[in-house]
Amino acid sequence: MHKDTREILYTEEQIRDRSAELGKQISADYEGKDVLMVGLLKGSVPFFAELAKHVTLDVEFDFMRVSSYEGTESTGNVIVKKDIDVDFKGKDILLVEDILDTGKTLYTVRQMLLEKGAASVEIATLLNKQERREFPIQAKYVGFEIPNAFVIGYGMDYNEKYRNLPYVGILKEEVYM
Numbered sequence: 001m002h003k004d005t006r007e008i009l010y011t012e013e014q015i016r017d018r019s020a021e022l023g024k025q026i027s028a029d030y031e032g033k034d035v036l037m038v039g040l041l042k043g044s045v046p047f048f049a050e051l052a053k054h055v056t057l058d059v060e061f062d063f064m065r066v067s068s069y070e071g072t073e074s075t076g077n078v079i080v081k082k083d084i085d086v087d088f089k090g091k092d093i094l095l096v097e098d099i100l101d102t103g104k105t106l107y108t109v110r111q112m113l114l115e116k117g118a119a120s121v122e123i124a125t126l127l128n129k130q131e132r133r134e135f136p137i138q139a140k141y142v143g144f145e146i147p148n149a150f151v152i153g154y155g156m157d158y159n160e161k162y163r164n165l166p167y168v169g170i171l172k173e174e175v176y177m
């Protein structure tokens with residue numbers, strides 16, 4: 001893998017600074033509430049860890065694993081592979097994601113959690129690809145708005161690789177065409 005197969009979109013420093021701003025906003029918005037931060041595995045892990053450091057409330061953590069992507073393509077349904085373990089009835093859930101793309105994943109998960117009794121379900125996503133939206137869902141907390149390109153790094157993969165890159169990059173089409 002040569003370096004010129006990807007270009008940097010957001011550096012580690014830019015992501016940390018933006019996470020600090022979002023963490024401050026979240027801390028103010030949820031003051032006095034019982035917040036459960038729920039990360040969607042696997043992609044959200046680096047952003048979840050960074051964002052959580054900037055939230056100054058006594059929040060709880062949990063994780064879900066759902067999946068619908070293979071390579072760069074979204075497949076049929078959203079499958080729950082690991083559910084939330086704690087009782088979240090009446091709690092305010094903050095879903096943390098790496099990217100909001102068609103919206104299928106977060107729309108589906110949000111509906112599930114509301115149906116099971118969450119008091120509220122808001123979304124914090126590192127990246128928002130608004131142009132690709134197909135489902136009626138918006139994130140309250142967005143790190144960066146990005147154009148329609150397949151991104152990798154900072155948790156995001158292409159066939160399970162590149163999640164460990166400390167920046168967000170664009171994978172050039174020649175890699176997967």
Ligand SMILES: O=P(O)(O)OC[C@H]1O[C@H](OP(=O)(O)OP(=O)(O)O)[C@H](O)[C@@H]1O
Binds near residue numbers: 067
């Ligand atoms: O808005 P959507 O079109 O639904 O796309 C966004 C979802 O796609 C990726 O997850 P993926 O299913 O690849 O799992 P991963 O987190 O393990 O990479 C990403 O982490 C989001 O969950």
Ligand SMILES: Nc1nc2[nH]cnc2c(=O)[nH]1
Binds near residue numbers: 069099101102149152
């Ligand atoms: N790695 C990665 N996963 C995604 N899932 C939905 N959109 C994307 C994307 O641009 N990159």
